[in-house]
Amino acid sequence: xxxxxIVEECRARLARPPGEVAATWKxxxxxxxxxxxxxxxxxxxLIHAAGALPLAVAGGGTTVELTHADSRFQxxxxxxxxxxxxxxxxxxxxxxxxxxxxxxCDVARNLSSVMRRNFxxxxxxxxHLPQNTASEAAVDYLEAEYRRLLARLEGLVxxxxxxxxxxxxxxxxxxxxxxxxxxxxxxxxxxxxxxLAECALLTRAAGAMPVESYGPLLEAALVALxxxxxxxxxxxxxxxxxxxxxxxxxxxxxxxxxxxxxxLDDDLMTGWRWFTEDVPVDGAPLxxxxxxxxxxxxxxxxxxxWRKPKxxxxxxxxRRAGADAVLFLPAKFCEPALxxxxxxxxxxxxxxxxxxxxxxxxxxxxxxxxxxxxxxxxESLLFD
Amino acid sequence: xxxxAKATQAVKGEHGxxxxxxxxxxxxxxxxxxxxxxxxxxxxxxxxxMISGNCVEILRAFDIHPLFPEVSALQMxxxxxxxxxxxxxxxxxxxxxxxxxxxxxxxxxxxGGYGPEGTLPRPALVLCNYVGRNVxxxxxxxxxxxxxxxxxxxxxxxxxxxxxxxxDVAYVVRQLREVIALCEGITGKRFDIDRLRExxxxxxxxxxxxxxxxxxxxxxPAPFDAYFDSIxxxxxxxxxxxxxxxxxxxxxxxxxxxxxxxxxxGPLPEERFRTVVEGPPPYPYYRSFRNLFAKWGAVAxxxxxxxxxxxxxFGFRHDPERPLESIAEQMLVQNLTNRSLLDRYGxxxxxxxxxxxxxxxxxxxxxxxxxxxxxxxxxxxxTKELGVPTLLVESDLEDPRYYAEAQMRNRIDxxxxxxxxxxxxxx
Ligand code: SF4
Ligand code: SF4
Numbered sequence: 001x002x003x004x005x006i007v008e009e010c011r012a013r014l015a016r017p018p019g020e021v022a023a024t025w026k027x028x029x030x031x032x033x034x035x036x037x038x039x040x041x042x043x044x045x046l047i048h049a050a051g052a053l054p055l056a057v058a059g060g061g062t063t064v065e066l067t068h069a070d071s072r073f074q075x076x077x078x079x080x081x082x083x084x085x086x087x088x089x090x091x092x093x094x095x096x097x098x099x100x101x102x103x104x105c106d107v108a109r110n111l112s113s114v115m116r117r118n119f120x121x122x123x124x125x126x127x128h129l130p131q132n133t134a135s136e137a138a139v140d141y142l143e144a145e146y147r148r149l150l151a152r153l154e155g156l157v158x159x160x161x162x163x164x165x166x167x168x169x170x171x172x173x174x175x176x177x178x179x180x181x182x183x184x185x186x187x188x189x190x191x192x193x194x195x196l197a198e199c200a201l202l203t204r205a206a207g208a209m210p211v212e213s214y215g216p217l218l219e220a221a222l223v224a225l226x227x228x229x230x231x232x233x234x235x236x237x238x239x240x241x242x243x244x245x246x247x248x249x250x251x252x253x254x255x256x257x258x259x260x261x262x263x264l265d266d267d268l269m270t271g272w273r274w275f276t277e278d279v280p281v282d283g284a285p286l287x288x289x290x291x292x293x294x295x296x297x298x299x300x301x302x303x304x305x306w307r308k309p310k311x312x313x314x315x316x317x318x319r320r321a322g323a324d325a326v327l328f329l330p331a332k333f334c335e336p337a338l339x340x341x342x343x344x345x346x347x348x349x350x351x352x353x354x355x356x357x358x359x360x361x362x363x364x365x366x367x368x369x370x371x372x373x374x375x376x377x378x379e380s381l382l383f384d
Numbered sequence: 385x386x387x388x389a390k391a392t393q394a395v396k397g398e399h400g401x402x403x404x405x406x407x408x409x410x411x412x413x414x415x416x417x418x419x420x421x422x423x424x425x426x427x428x429x430x431x432x433x434m435i436s437g438n439c440v441e442i443l444r445a446f447d448i449h450p451l452f453p454e455v456s457a458l459q460m461x462x463x464x465x466x467x468x469x470x471x472x473x474x475x476x477x478x479x480x481x482x483x484x485x486x487x488x489x490x491x492x493x494x495x496g497g498y499g500p501e502g503t504l505p506r507p508a509l510v511l512c513n514y515v516g517r518n519v520x521x522x523x524x525x526x527x528x529x530x531x532x533x534x535x536x537x538x539x540x541x542x543x544x545x546x547x548x549x550x551x552d553v554a555y556v557v558r559q560l561r562e563v564i565a566l567c568e569g570i571t572g573k574r575f576d577i578d579r580l581r582e583x584x585x586x587x588x589x590x591x592x593x594x595x596x597x598x599x600x601x602x603x604x605p606a607p608f609d610a611y612f613d614s615i616x617x618x619x620x621x622x623x624x625x626x627x628x629x630x631x632x633x634x635x636x637x638x639x640x641x642x643x644x645x646x647x648x649x650g651p652l653p654e655e656r657f658r659t660v661v662e663g664p665p666p667y668p669y670y671r672s673f674r675n676l677f678a679k680w681g682a683v684a685x686x687x688x689x690x691x692x693x694x695x696x697x698f699g700f701r702h703d704p705e706r707p708l709e710s711i712a713e714q715m716l717v718q719n720l721t722n723r724s725l726l727d728r729y730g731x732x733x734x735x736x737x738x739x740x741x742x743x744x745x746x747x748x749x750x751x752x753x754x755x756x757x758x759x760x761x762x763x764x765x766x767t768k769e770l771g772v773p774t775l776l777v778e779s780d781l782e783d784p785r786y787y788a789e790a791q792m793r794n795r796i797d798x799x800x801x802x803x804x805x806x807x808x809x810x811x
Contacts, residue, residue, distance in 0.1 A: 111758065
């Protein structure tokens with residue numbers, strides 16, 4: 001398969017709603033269960049170890065017209081909450097057995113309730129990830145929370161899950177995350193050979209396929225990438241921050257590059273990449289996952305680690321990538337991202353790192369104003 | 385009812401709001417603010433803490449003065465001082481879509497409000513009681529950043545099942561012990577569990593009075609408006625809980641309301657509609673918003689906002705015999721914000737039925753997605769599933785730019801006209 005063909009394969013898979021993906025997979029795996037995962041981070045290993053298929057349930061992008069959901073959530077609520085609910089109303093989640101939410105923001109929290117009420121047949125579970133990772137108590141708590149979730153999943157699938165099952169699932173997801181880290185490392189070195197939109201399609205596909213078929217696809221993509229050639233252009237090298245939950249439209253990602261940027265690193269789909277290194281498999285698996293959440297996670301607007309300010313995480317990312325600037329890309333009305341911007345901005349200004357804010361909505365389809373803004377920003381950096 | 389008669393009722397109503405409770409509450413809150421200002425000058429320790437499901441009793445056990453940025457923010461809104469502060473915060477990067485409570489507080493901080501020159505002390509500890517509100521975490525993270533005070537985020541697992549698990553409770557208690565150790569470090573005092581027990585006994589006494597007052601609103605007419613007048617009791621129960629003054633405040637409030645019930649008196653000349661209100665009030669337009677309801681003889685007999693700090697009317701009390709465990713229980717279970725939206729539906733339903741309300745009023749707050757995200761679904765549930773007439777209006781609790789008086793009035797009038805029509809037809 002050529003690299004382009006792999007990217008097209010990802011695009012085609014992403015065009016199918018999660019319910020349909022789930023139904024197809026379940027037809028091939030009689031008795032199987034499929035669980036939707038609302039952003040950002042889900043311990044996929046628990047679902048996988050239970051023999052179920054985790055799939056990303058993260059809004060509808062440009063593919064859904066709101067008919068019911070906008071009467072449930074007000075105009076000042078982010079798009080992903082509404083389109084996710086709308087997918088449910090339109091039957092496009094049918095095929096999923098459940099959806100998992102967790103403590104990312106006040107909106108997602110309430111959405112889990114609204115989903116539970118409107119879709120009573122769906123197994124809706126809410127995971128409370130610790131907000132006080134500095135406390136010694138957090139790891140014990142999280143291990144217990146994972147055990148609680150696992151028991152619920154065992155109830156759903158109707159059989160127990162062993163430590164060996166969990167260890168195998170950790171290995172599978174370590175493999176997948178390792179491949180994604182390689183993809184990102186490749187782009188950081190050669191952003192002219194892998195565009196932001198291509199990278200996003202490859203990454204997003206992780207949420208639309210079983211890890212067993214995603215892994216080989218991504219491996220093939222990495223091999224094919226090695227054969228790509230091109231010349232590095234004179235562009236501004238940026239890090240994209242703030243799009244960890246609702247995902248920007250591909251058109252916007254293309255515009256960022258067309259307007260003169262190379263994106264060396266980003267937090268798109270960060271929940272499906274999450275760990276900075278492999279989760280160890282030599283101890284108790286749930287404990288290992290809980291410790292990894294505390295000690296091996298990427299910094300993020302929705303994970304609070306009081307041992308290290310997030311702004312420091314961003315500065316390190318910028319330096320590691322050798323970026324010239326930060327493109328701050330929050331979803332419209334995304335409160336965690338908008339709040340963090342204040343502290344990020346303070347740190348960036350202190351360090352003399354230029355930045356630009358561009359708000360987006362997943363369903364946006366014209367980008368001319370954004371293009372102008374980015375072009376002006378790029379020009380100010382290239383020619384000043 | 386003729387327009388003139390309605391107007392008269394509104395005016396009378398305005399004078400009827402105030403009673404001894406209002407005056408005493410005002411005096412207590414002023415004393416609290418004066419103590420804040422005094423500590424700003426002397427440097428005696430203070431700590432910021434949140435209203436929702438808080439553990440103010442622990443601070444009190446160390447004589448650490450509690451600061452409540454939410455309360456200072458709402459006071460600025462009532463005094464119509466919030467907008468310039470909000471704009472100031474927006475200048476440093478806050479979005480127009482961020483919670484305006486946070487912006488008013490940070491705006492105040494950036495204007496020098498915290499510190500020896502201001503009215504609020506620089507906190508010795510920024511203690512964030514995270515009770516299911518992500519905005520709280522961001523707010524206090526920023527406060528800590530801007531004041532350079534140490535931050536502790538007390539993580540309270542969200543109520544995901546009917547009861548918290550033993551692991552949830554253990555997690556919270558362990559963190560409470562960490563908070564205690566921090567307080568020992570700040571004050572140089574040893575933790576005295578007996579002192580905490582005394583404080584908790586005062587808390588329980590006040591809680592008892594607060595519940596009794598709310599129970600009295602089951603009477604027709606209700607002796608006070610459980611939304612608009614509740615604010616007079618929310619100050620003491622949340623800010624001053626655990627003090628003798630607070631317990632005595634409720635000791636005095638209850639007989640006052642009992643007397644009103646005995647005499648058949650309410651906050652308005654006539655109670656024509658009984659409502660349950662959901663969502664915080666628009667503080668910048670408190671009075672004008674209130675009058676839009678008073679004019680229709682609509683009295684709130686229960687409200688969810690009055691339970692952000694704690695839910696006591698279903699039996700929970702702080703327990704001096706189980707000090708840390710009962711504090712943990714209050715934080716985990718017995719407050720509005722750490723419970724799911726569906727739990728809130730259940731709470732409102734219990735209010736509508738138990739307090740025999742005619743309607744539900746939802747005040748949807750742009751700032752506050754914790755309260756408001758999904759309130760359209762709530763309306764759907766109450767109107768379609770339960771057949772409870774429901775009105776949904778939108779504005780903000782802090783930012784005056786989102787209050788559209790004419791639009792608000794039209795919606796409220798249309799709603800009560802329809803309700804009145806229904807009432808007449810039902811007779
Ligand atoms: S986009 Fe932001 S506000 Fe919306 S659900 Fe995601 S994290 Fe929450
Ligand atoms: S979002 Fe709501 S609950 Fe949170 S601080 Fe703001 S007003 Fe309070």
